[in-house]
Every structure is written in structure tokens, then in C-alpha cells.
Amino acid sequence: MRYIFLILVLFSFSFAKVVVIHVEGMTCPLCTMAVKKSLKKIDGVTKVKVRLNTKKATITTDKKVGKKALLNAIKDAGYRGKIISGKN
Amino acid sequence: MKRREFLVGSALTIGAMTIVPSELFAGEKSRKFKVIYDFDLKYDAKSFPAKLWNPLPFNSDYQKIRFLKFSGNYDDYNINSNNPYDARVLYASWKKSDKKKTLHVEMEIETKTREVSLKLIKKASKQNLPLPKDVEFYLKPTEHIPTDGKIKEIADKLTKNIDDTFQKVQAIYDWVTKTTFRDPKVIGCGVGNAGKMVESGYFGGKCTDISSLFVALLRAARIPSREVFGIRLGLSHFSKALGKADKNGFANISTWQHCRAEYYIAGIGWIPSDPADITKLELVEKLKYDDKKVKELRARYIHSWEMNWVGFNHARDFVLSPKPEQFPLNMLGYPYAEVDGDVLNYYSPRAFEYKITSQEVK
Numbered sequence: 001m002r003y004i005f006l007i008l009v010l011f012s013f014s015f016a017k018v019v020v021i022h023v024e025g026m027t028c029p030l031c032t033m034a035v036k037k038s039l040k041k042i043d044g045v046t047k048v049k050v051r052l053n054t055k056k057a058t059i060t061t062d063k064k065v066g067k068k069a070l071l072n073a074i075k076d077a078g079y080r081g082k083i084i085s086g087k088n
Numbered sequence: 089m090k091r092r093e094f095l096v097g098s099a100l101t102i103g104a105m106t107i108v109p110s111e112l113f114a115g116e117k118s119r120k121f122k123v124i125y126d127f128d129l130k131y132d133a134k135s136f137p138a139k140l141w142n143p144l145p146f147n148s149d150y151q152k153i154r155f156l157k158f159s160g161n162y163d164d165y166n167i168n169s170n171n172p173y174d175a176r177v178l179y180a181s182w183k184k185s186d187k188k189k190t191l192h193v194e195m196e197i198e199t200k201t202r203e204v205s206l207k208l209i210k211k212a213s214k215q216n217l218p219l220p221k222d223v224e225f226y227l228k229p230t231e232h233i234p235t236d237g238k239i240k241e242i243a244d245k246l247t248k249n250i251d252d253t254f255q256k257v258q259a260i261y262d263w264v265t266k267t268t269f270r271d272p273k274v275i276g277c278g279v280g281n282a283g284k285m286v287e288s289g290y291f292g293g294k295c296t297d298i299s300s301l302f303v304a305l306l307r308a309a310r311i312p313s314r315e316v317f318g319i320r321l322g323l324s325h326f327s328k329a330l331g332k333a334d335k336n337g338f339a340n341i342s343t344w345q346h347c348r349a350e351y352y353i354a355g356i357g358w359i360p361s362d363p364a365d366i367t368k369l370e371l372v373e374k375l376k377y378d379d380k381k382v383k384e385l386r387a388r389y390i391h392s393w394e395m396n397w398v399g400f401n402h403a404r405d406f407v408l409s410p411k412p413e414q415f416p417l418n419m420l421g422y423p424y425a426e427v428d429g430d431v432l433n434y435y436s437p438r439a440f441e442y443k444i445t446s447q448e449v450k
Binding site (some may be wrong): 027028029030032033036051052053 | 231279412413414418424431433
């Protein structure tokens with residue numbers, strides 16, 4: 001049972017993708033929450049970390065989520081995003 | 089339940105603040121308010137850790153905390169001013185648990201009308217004395233208070249051919265109160281992004297927006313200035329637009345945060361001003377800029393404050409202590425909290441959750 005669980009965890013990590021986006025226009029701590037909430041609405045996004053001091057959003061997905069969908073979610077929240085990096 | 093009480097004269101003294109001697113104040117009428125904060129932090133998870141930073145008022149000649157006590161089920165707490173603005177903060181934290189996160193704060197605050205004589209301001213302004221070193225800090229730009237670009241262009245245009253400092257203040261104050269307007273759609277007190285305001289050309293905003301524009305223009309004209317974040321405590325004797333209470337002097341002030349401004353003239357010190365309340369009076373009482381009542385408030389609020397309000401700090405774009413997940417903080421007029429790393433919506437007392445009440449003590 002333990003081995004099956006470990007295999008499942010490794011399997012999920014092999015599909016995990018981390019995308020880092022520079023978010024322009026965030027001026028206060030509540031801006032980070034608006035960006036985070038908008039990104040978390042996307043199917044496949046498992047974790048979002050947004051930092052005001054670096055103006056960066058780090059997004060982890062469990063399946064293939066298009067970069068355009070991520071940028072649109074940031075736009076919907078009222079900010080502009082620019083992809084810095086994205087890797088599997 | 090932990091309880092802490094302070095007789096505050098000694099426990100909460102303000103740091104390096106230049107204070108105008110009390111004999112310069114024309115109005116000396118004293119008012120007392122009992123202010124209560126109640127927190128019961130809310131989050132969408134059952135079990136969570138939490139951190140709360142709540143601004144505390146400073147002591148000065150025109151406002152004093154006579155009494156402060158607080159209690160709650162927090163795991164840790166401190167009162168600190170570990171930031172460049174000496175902003176006083178009551179910090180409380182709770183470890184991860186499914187218990188309620190509560191904090192109750194009680195204060196008695198005494199205020200006096202704050203007014204600096206125009207005659208003395210004009211006299212000091214003519215002397216053109218050098219600025220004290222500590223005051224020069226309030227000439228520096230911050231992220232939200234730029235002093236270059238369009239801000240500098242406007243300040244230069246408004247103060248062209250004016251040598252006298254107070255006359256420069258008057259020119260900037262007149263322009264700000266005439267150009268800006270209160271936009272009720274802006275959330276809370278507004279972000280106070282003076283650079284964005286002039287770049288966009290949209291001059292609608294609330295108190296932080298308008299005060300920040302005033303401060304940015306003054307700094308660009310080399311006049312020290314700063315926002316003063318605080319909260320209205322009760323009835324205004326000038327207009328209900330500027331503060332209300334029921335017949336017993338009680339008010340729910342949870343959303344009454346209000347930002348004012350100060351500027352500095354060497355030889356006399358910090359002078360109170362409140363350009364944003366001119367626009368609030370116009371909107372709420374449906375008055376025009378040149379109506380008699382607006383003219384009267386404009387004349388008063390370039391050198392005085394009605395003290396149905398208490399000030400917390402002058403902090404902009406700074407880092408709280410202990411360091412939160414998110415920084416820098418734009419301003420600290422509202423309680424600030426992080427729950428499992430997420431920021432609670434400080435503009436919404438219901439979502440946060442907090443309640444602030446004030447009872448005027450006769």
C-alpha cells in the first residue's frame with residue numbers, strides 16, 4: 001500500500017509544473033490576494049504563492065495549464081503578468 | 089485569557105516627533121472617547137495560525153491615550169515601534185489551531201482641538217529658517233509618493249515665482265482641494281498612489297489618495313510633509329459629513345479610518361491640514377467649491393484639525409515588525425492580519441473580522 005502511495009506521489013510530481021510570473025501593478029498586500037484568488041480558480045492549479053516585495057507569482061499546476069490562461073487570470077484580477085520561467 | 093493593562097503616559101510615548109508648543113494652539117477644548125476594538129479572526133479553513141498587527145495612537149500635545157488594556161487568547165504579543173516611522177503597533181499571534189482567535193482592546197483617548205495660528209505661521213514662514221535634520225526625512229519620496237516626473241512638474245508650476253514657504257503651501261492646497269473630488273466607489277481610504285493619480289489624470293479618490301497627492305506635491309516643492317493615518321471617533325461640530333454619533337455619543341467606527349496631512353515650517357513645526365475632508369463635505373452635503381460652508385472649512389483646514397479623530401502614525405511603504413509574509417505595507421490605518429500566509433481583507437470588518445466602537449465620555 002505504501003509503495004502504491006509513493007508511486008502515486010512520484011507520478012504526480014512528474015507532471016507538476018512551476019511557472020513564475022512577474023505581476024505588474026500590485027501596490028498593497030491585498031493585491032496579492034486578488035491575484036492569488038484569480039489564479040486558483042483555474043482547473044489544474046494546485047498552489048499559488050504571490051509576493052508583493054518581488055512582484056512575483058509562483059504557480060504550481062498538476063496538469064498542463066496554458067500560460068495564456070494564467071496571464072488572463074492575472075489580467076482578470078486587474079494586473080499585468082509577464083512569464084519569467086516555466087518548467088516541468 | 090491573557091490581560092494586559094497600561095497607564096499610558098509612559099508606555100506609549102511617541103518617538104522623534106517635533107511638537108508645536110501648546111501655547112500656539114488657539115482651541116483648547118478637550119474631548120474624551122472610550123474606544124474598543126474586538127477581533128475574532130476569520131478564515132476559510134477550520135484550523136489555522138494567525139498574526140495581527142493593530143495600529144495604536146501616538147501621544148502628543150493634542151491627543152493622549154489615558155488608558156490602554158487588552159486581553160485575548162493569543163499565544164504571543166508585543167507592543168513595538170520597530171519601523172522607520174516609529175509607528176506604534178500592537179502585535180498578537182496565534183499558533184495553528186481550530187480555536188477562535190480573539191483580541192479585545194480598550195483605550196480612553198483625550199483630544200484637544202488642534203489649531204496653529206495663521207499669524208504665527210506666516211511670521212515663521214517669512215524667516216525662512218533652516219530645516220532640522222530629522223524633518224528632512226519627510227522630503228524623501230516613497231513608492232507611492234514620488235517627487236519627480238509629473239508631480240515635480242505640477243509642483244513647479246504651482247509654486248513658480250513664489251518664495252515664501254506658506255504661500256507655496258497655500259497654492260498647492262488650493263489646487264489640490266479644487267482639482268480633486270471624492271469618489272465614493274474607491275474602496276476604503278484609497279491606496280494613496282500620488283504618482284498614478286497624476287499620470288492617469290483622474291483626480292477622484294478618498295482621503296489617502298488626496299492627502300498623498302498633497303504630500304507628494306509639497307515634498308516636490310521641498311516642503312516637508314506627511315500623511316497622518318487615524319480614525320474618526322465621533323460627532324463633528326462642523327458637519328455630520330465629518331463624523332457622527334447617536335444622541336448618547338456612541339458610534340460604530342469600524343469603517344471610519346481617515347487620513348489627514350501635516351506640513352512643516354521651520355520655526356513653528358508641524359502644521360495640521362486636511363484637504364480630503366473638503367471634498368467629503370462637498371460630496372455629502374452636495375456643496376460647490378465656492379459655497380460659504382466649503383470656503384469656511386478650506387480656511388480652517390489649512391492650519392487646523394477638529395479633534396473628533398485620533399492619529400496613529402505617518403508610515404508609508406514600510407515593513408512591520410515582526411516581518412509579515414507580505415511587505416512593504418502601503419499604510420497602517422487599518423488592522424493588518426495574515427492567516428496561514430494569506431492577507432485578510434482589512435477593508436471589510438465583517439470578513440476580517442473586527443468591530444471598532446467609540447463612546448464619547450462627557
